[in-house]
Amino acid sequence: MSSPIKNVAVVGGSGNLGPAVVNELVDAGFEVTVLTRGSSTSTFPAGVASKAVDYTSVESLTSALQGQDAVVSIIASVAVAGQKPLVDAAVAAGVRRIIPSEFGINTRFLGKEPIGAILQGKIQTLNYIHEKSKQNPSFTWTGISTGLFFDWGLEHGSIGLNKDTKTATIYDSGDEPYQASNLPHIGKAIAAVLKNLEKTVNRYISIASFNPTQNQVLEIVEKITGTKWTVNKLPASEQQQIGVEKLSKGDYSAFSNFLRKRIFEDGAGLAVAGPDNALDLLGLEGEDLEESLRTWLAE
Numbered sequence: 392m393s394s395p396i397k398n399v400a401v402v403g404g405s406g407n408l409g410p411a412v413v414n415e416l417v418d419a420g421f422e423v424t425v426l427t428r429g430s431s432t433s434t435f436p437a438g439v440a441s442k443a444v445d446y447t448s449v450e451s452l453t454s455a456l457q458g459q460d461a462v463v464s465i466i467a468s469v470a471v472a473g474q475k476p477l478v479d480a481a482v483a484a485g486v487r488r489i490i491p492s493e494f495g496i497n498t499r500f501l502g503k504e505p506i507g508a509i510l511q512g513k514i515q516t517l518n519y520i521h522e523k524s525k526q527n528p529s530f531t532w533t534g535i536s537t538g539l540f541f542d543w544g545l546e547h548g549s550i551g552l553n554k555d556t557k558t559a560t561i562y563d564s565g566d567e568p569y570q571a572s573n574l575p576h577i578g579k580a581i582a583a584v585l586k587n588l589e590k591t592v593n594r595y596i597s598i599a600s601f602n603p604t605q606n607q608v609l610e611i612v613e614k615i616t617g618t619k620w621t622v623n624k625l626p627a628s629e630q631q632q633i634g635v636e637k638l639s640k641g642d643y644s645a646f647s648n649f650l651r652k653r654i655f656e657d658g659a660g661l662a663v664a665g666p667d668n669a670l671d672l673l674g675l676e677g678e679d680l681e682e683s684l685r686t687w688l689a690e
């Protein structure tokens with residue numbers, strides 16, 4: 392039985408997801424150190440240490456990770472492919488659990504979907520971690536798929552709603568349930584993984600605050616606002632074609648198009664309900680969809 396995790400290094404704790412994770416780890420009683428780029432101007436809550444590192448240097452990272460029990464990487468999508476030095480440093484520093492920067496769709500079964508081309512950085516990093524873990528059994532990992540960031544996506548358009556214009560974009564019938572998680576809930580799940588080392592060892596898990604359909608979300612926002620919203624209906628398959636065209640020109644914003652096709656398409660089958668949702672394993676409960684939408688509409 393391994394001793395509990397105490398010291399946690401968070402990589403990229405200043406971005407979209409990072410602050411929620413840092414807060415939840417601190418609340419759960421972990422000693423948190425955030426690693427930042429030398430160029431970073433990020434600031435962190437009182438009691439959270441920060442260390443500037445060079446993400447290309449195993450030496451710099453190994454020195455920063457001395458004494459850390461776990462590494463949680465929330466590094467930016469553009470930087471996920473460069474995590475090998477971080478993995479090597481984690482092994483060298485004796486880190487016991489790494490959670491790599493996944494936090495989206497499950498990257499373990501993408502088949503030949505074109506979105507897989509853009510997710511290679513995540514896929515290769517996890518493959519590398521797996522290999523290192525086999526060579527060093529005390530170095531363990533957990534991958535976490537969260538589906539869409541729901542609270543963040545309401546603000547940033549990925550849920551398809553615009554509260555200023557009261558407009559909803561719905562792909563296909565709008566009846567396909569999709570995996571979605573609120574940022575603080577993801578932070579709680581990460582903390583729970585680090586408190587449940589044995590249950591989560593060398594596993595890829597999926598969590599969801601809820602699995603709504605686009606139509607359910609629309610129905611709730613119409614109920615709360617007391618008005619009918621303008622609905623634009625689009626075929627999900629068109630998003631795939633747009634993505635392929637963009638990618639052929641080296642435009643990686645294709646990711647959003649591929650993502651819409653993958654999760655909203657009728658029959659996508661990517662909801663993580665019942666035993667597929669690891670919240671139970673982590674001792675957590677789901678969240679309230681209507682409450683999340685009320686909070687957003689009131690902001």
Ligand SMILES: NC(=O)c1ccc[n+]([C@@H]2O[C@H](COP(=O)([O-])OP(=O)(O)OC[C@H]3O[C@@H](n4cnc5c(N)ncnc54)[C@H](OP(=O)(O)O)[C@@H]3O)[C@@H](O)[C@H]2O)c1
Pocket residue numbers: 402403404405406407408409426427428430431432433465466467468469470471492493494495496537538539540541544549
């Ligand atoms: N499921 C979803 O809907 C969804 C949405 C967005 C993101 N994600 C995923 O969640 C993870 C975290 O994404 P995020 O949006 O929170 O990340 P982000 O805000 O773009 O970046 C996180 C931090 O990474 C650090 N960083 C290190 N190298 C960097 C570089 N080359 N360029 C930019 N930043 C760099 C920065 O911290 P310092 O400045 O302190 O060094 C930055 O604040 C990723 O795996 C991403 O793919 C999922």
